Structures are given as C-alpha cells and as structure tokens.
Amino acid sequence: MIPQEIIRRKRDGEELGPADINSFIAALAAGQLSEGQIGAFAMAVWFKGMSRQETVALTLAMADSGDRLQWADIDRPIADKHSTGGVGDNVSLMLAPIAAACGLAVPMISGRGLGHTGGTLDKLESIPGYMITPDADLFHKVVKEAGCAIIGQTGTLAPADGRLYAVRDVTATVDSIPLITASILSKKLAAGLQTLVLDVKVGNGAFMADRAQAEILARSLVEVANGAGVKTSALITDMNQPLADSAGNAVEMRNCLDFLAGGKADTRLATVVLAFAAEMLVKSAIAASSEEADGMARQALSSGRAAEVFARMVSMLGGPPDLIENPDRYLARAPVEKSIPAARSGWLAACDARGIGVSVIDLGGGRRHPKDRIDHRVGFSELLPLGTRVSAGDPIALVHAADEAAAEKAAAALAGHYHITEDRPEPTPVITGLI
Template sequence: MSVEAFDTVDVIAAKRDGRALSKEQIDWVIDAYTRGAVAEEQMAALAMAIFINDMEPEEIAHWTQAMIDSGERMDFSSLSRPTSDKHSTGGVGDKITLPLAPLVAVFDVAVPQLSGRGLGHTGGTLDKLESIPGWQAGLSNQAIVDQLEDVGAVICAAGTGLAPADKKLYALRDITSTVDCIPLIASSIMSKKIAEGTSGLVLDVKVGSGAFMKDLTKARALAQTMVELGKAAGVKTSALLTDMSTPLGLTVGNALEVRESVEVLAGGGPADVADLTVALAEEMLRLAGKTDVDVRAALNDGRAMDKWKQMIRAQHGDPEAALPVAEHTEVVTATESGVLTQLDALSVGVASWRLGAGRARKEDPVQDVAGIELHAKPGDTVTAGQPLMTLHTATPERFERAIEALDSAVEIGGDAASVPESIVFDTIT
C-alpha cells in the first residue's frame, strides 16, 4: 500500500483556515480524488471551504491545470485550418451553438463543439440535436478530427477521458450547494475547454434571472477569471457578457429550438438569436485571425445552411426530416392590455422543464416535443386575451405545474424603454 504525499485532513484544514493551497497540494488532491483516495465527503468539505474562503488567481490556475492533467487532451494540430470554439454558461432558449458552428465553419475555421446535456432549467445542446431523426451525439476522438477536416464543424458529446476529475467534482458540487462559486465554475469550464485542444475560445457569459450569474458584477468577475485561465494555458480567449433576463428567441425546448435554429440558418428567425449568433461568430473568427469577413451574408445566402446539412448528415441525422411535434398544447394569454415589460427567463425555463423538456437527474429522459413557444417579447404591446405563449408536451398532466411556474413570469404595463437595447453588454479580451 503506497503512502500518500499529503494528508487530506491537512489540505481541508488549510483552506478552511483561509490559507492558499500550494501547487503540490492541489496536484495531489485532484489526482487522489480521481483515484478514489480522497473520499467524497472529504472533497465536499474542501469544496465548501473553497466556496467560503475563495481562491487566489494562482490557486485557480493550478486547480484548473490539475483537472486537465487528470485525463487526456484532444489534439487538432493535424488539421489544415485553425480551430475556434464557443462555450455558453447556460441559459433559457440558448440554441446559439446550432447555427453558430456551421456559420463559423463557412469561413474555413474548424469548430470542435463538445457539448453537454441539460440539467435543471437550462437546456442541453445534445438533447436539442437528438430531436433530429437519426442524429448521433457519440463520436470517437478520431471521428471528431475526421469530421473537422471534412466538414469543418462538429457538435458532439465530450469523451469520458477529458478532465475526469471535473466530472466527479461537478456531480458533487450539484448535491452540496457549492455550484455558485467562481473558482469552481471557472476551473470546471476551462479545464474541459482547454483539454478539448481548441486554439481559440469565446465565452458567452450569461447575466440575468435565467443564468448562473444574476448580476453583472459577478458575471464580469467570472468572465475575467476564465479569460485569464485560457490565456495562461496558451488558448486565445475572450468573453461576451450577454443578457439572460428573458429567454433567447421565441422557443424553449428541444425540437422547438432546432426549428428556430434552422430559421436563423435560412436568414430569418428572431433578431436576438441572429444578432448573438453573428456577434459570437465574428469574435470566434477574430481569434482565428479572420477579421475581413461578412458573417451575416453567410446566413442570408445559404452557405451556413449548406454547412449545417453537411454537419447533421455526417452524424447520421436527416436534416430534411420533419421534427417531432407535441400532441398536446395549451395557450397562456395576457390578463391585461399594455406593454410587456418582463418575461422572466428562469420562470419560463422551469415551466419548460416541468413540461418534460429538461431533467432533474442526469439519468432522466427528456421529451423531444416539450417546451414553450413565445408569441410576445418584452417591449411588445399586448392586449388582454392575446396569446402570450403556447405550452407543448406529450404528457398533458404536466400543464398544471408548468403554468404554476409562470405565475410571476409576466409583467404588463410599464415603459418599453426598460428593455435592454442590445443583447451584448460587454466584451472582455
């Protein structure tokens, strides 16, 4: 039986007492936790100590590197084009990855978009794409590289070998109320993204009720921490702070969001979705050294749509197939006339989740057809009795609890000027 380099209790006590952990302590504790030599309850105590006492920038960098070193790293150096990726901190109606990946690929930049599934009120990119008949999320590392060379874009599940320490710690944070902690969020996101091997990364850091970060100050701190971690690891990194006080676009839910994404790829769709897709694409291309390009033209002239169809077919999906449609719908109407001043993202996200679009536990199934279609957004004038949203589900017994979640979601009456003019608040480079 080998002797461990450190005593777990000493490491926990150091952070409990507000001391910085050394690189050696961090390297050991992450490795020992991955091996099972540090027990779950011990890592839970350490996570809570980090939550309460924070971490120095150097500690966060060491913690992130140790998580990367816990597994394998992807290598895209054999590709004939540069790579650029995007990561969103999660929101409601956030289908941006779907039109974004093929749009960026039009300009000969490869997009390795290793994505996840939804948990709670935020939707998962893979769940959305799985509503397309035949589409497959799982690819081998070699298949990812091959598709990036042939098509230029891939959206798929991250391999189990990338940052395995993060997978364990992520699940633990979820059940120990240590999720909302900048060092742990930043290191979780960046360890996976750096291990993915992309040379450029744009972070879409959401701000507002439907986001992890409810206020701009904390969101900016998280964004700056992640940008610094990326740059320190040799990845060109920037961040956009974007609005998540109201859902993105006019759909929330899996097949519904795919339909809207295809509308954006056809040069249409809601302005907020199209605008954010273009803003993120321009930033991803800038990091890849391509600045003199007309991104919006590629949406309007069909090039992005052609790339989308190629990408979906490469993963055995049928881009021409009809998307599944819910058997049961229920309409929510406006109770009064006036200007719609609030449509709360969190409430809409929870309602969509209760309709079956999301999951409470990792192993739960999701409904392709469940979700919410919005007929008005903040700033619109509505009249009493006008449809505000249509709820979709395969199981109508879910309507009652979904409608309860929408109780305080809508505010009608005030001044339209309170609606933000731009979805992008700030860019951090």
C-alpha cells in the same frame, strides 16, 4: 502527498503551489481520495477562495487528468464557445456551422440541461440518429471534413472534473468562482483549443442574476484561460427573457433550422450569434476587424454555406441528411399545440425567464433527476419579445404539450410569467459588456 495536509493548508487560507494541486487532482482522478476528502477540499476553496495562479494550476491539473485532443492535421484555427446557460439559448447550434463556414474548426463539447436551463445535447437528441458520443476517430473526422462537431463530454476528457463536480453538487459548493472556472475551462483546454469565446449570462433566467458577480466570473474565466495559453474573451449577455422565441428541445431545433434559412434576422438571437461569430473570427485572426468578421458571418449565413455545414455535421454524426429540407419528417411534434393569450392589453414589460425554463421542465422537456427521460416534443414557441404591444387575448406564445391538461397548466403558468404594463418599457441591450 498527504491529502489532509493540503486540505488543512487551504482551510487555513494558505496558497497552494502547483505541485500540491497537481498531486491532489491526480489522486482524485485515480480514485485514491474519499468523498469526504474531496468535499472538504471543495468547501475549503469555497470559504477561502483561490488566487489566480492557484486557479490556473487547478484548471491545468484537471485538464491533464485525462486525454488531450490533438488537431495537428487540421490547418484551420481551433476555436470554440461556451455559455454559462440560459433559457431559449440555442446559440451554439447556429454559431458552430457559421464559424466553420468562415474557416474555423470548431470541436464543440456541450452539456445537457442544468436546472432550469436547456442543454445543447438535449436539443440535438431531438434529431433521430444523431450521435452525441461518437468515438474519438469519428469526432476528429467530422471536425476535419465538416468543419464542426457538437458532441458530449467523453469519460476520458477531464475525468477529474466529473468526480469533483459530483461531490460539489451534494456539498453546496457549486457556486465557487475558482471551482466553476476550473470546471468549465478544464474541458475546453483538454479539447485542444487555440481560442475561446465565453457567453456569461446575467439576469433572472441566468445562474448569475447579479451583474457584479457575472463580471467577476467573466474576468476569472478570461484571465485563467489566457493564463493557461488559450486566447479568450467573454461577452456578458442579458438573460431577463428567453433568447430565442422558443424554449424546449425540438422547438428550439426548428428555431435553429429557421435561423440557418435566414428566418430570424434582426432578432436578439441574431445579434448574439453574429457577435460571437465575429469575436471568434477576430480572436483566431481570420478577420482583421469586427466589421469584417460580421460581414463574413452574414455572408456565410445568407449564402447557405452555414446551413450546408450544419447538414453535413448532422449526417456524418448519424442524423438524416435531409433534415434541413424536411424537418417535419424528423422532428416530432407534440400532440397538443395551444395559443397562450395575453391576460390584458398593454406592453410586455418584463418576464420571469427562470419560470419559463421551469415550465418547460414541468411539461417534461427537462430533468428533475439525472435519470429522467425527456419529452423532446414539448415546450414553447412563438414567444413574443419584451417591448411588444399586445391586446387582451392576443397570443403571446404557443405551448406544445403531451396532453390537454398539461397544455392548460403550462399556458396558465406562462401567462403568469409575463408582466404587462400600460407604459412602454425602455429597451435593454442584449449584449452588455466585453471582457
């Protein structure tokens, strides 16, 4: 294999065969390619794209660049969910135990915050003792005995993706549909999944602000995953406002515990969590219809079985066994908590969800650089949903900050992220499509 010949052919718009792609990715994983060659390949793909067959081959090659997890001794369907990222998106924290309580095995490999979006792993690290990188044996044991485990990617899982992504990040080639598709799905294939559901978010708080682009990405992910042998579907969901009524780390973990205790019924968040649970159960043939699956998910939640699964997962991964009963004992609170008043009377008609995510980072709840330390205590809670009528001075959220100055700055920023009008806005659905 001559790397520059493969790069040249893709640069000139030729379709690469599986053998070419396999040899290039094998060399990448083995450290035999220069960063220049990797960057040139990524840029060639960015400009010329890839056919569906090429994208499937790239995804499979990256999945095969490291270990593939095996679940032969688990007699449950192996399923997972992935989100393209948003603000106040803590769906995975509740979805995994609900799905497990309904009979699925969910080995969920999650990520940290990226840009303005929060990361599932950062939220879990607000729990004292929780291990996000257990060894393979413990990961397997937790999935088998608890039904689900939410952890971070290990260095042996799709390692080619890690090196390729690092180069894409500094060569302006992150936003390539084939490369995004292969990056997301290679890790899911390596996790040994049988079924997968995808949450492709669209709106001002998502990476895809344009609906047409979100649909292109969703179709690419679904078609490539199915082409690689994993039963997959995608829901397109709205991200023009935070999904949960909290944005941060410990505050979203508290939101999760409230949800599992039944405290977030009839919210946008509940709509999304239950829809994904139903889709997972139908795809895995645990339920025959969406209606049956919805009933199963609601029963797992109302009976407390989902909360029990979550508690067992946390305990087995090193966290406190009584987290659900005593959250205040373990989830640190910020020193300053301050209500944020509405600037005027009217209807909350729109908000800058991306700006809210950036405000969490400004508080210290996210990273500007990979090595930044996160303050898990900070963020926003009690965020009112769009379509709420407020009077001037009514609280629209609560800020959690390390000090008074940070609280004042964040409060002013958040108030500015909301648009209040005299006319009531038209309600918008949180789930806008199924692919």
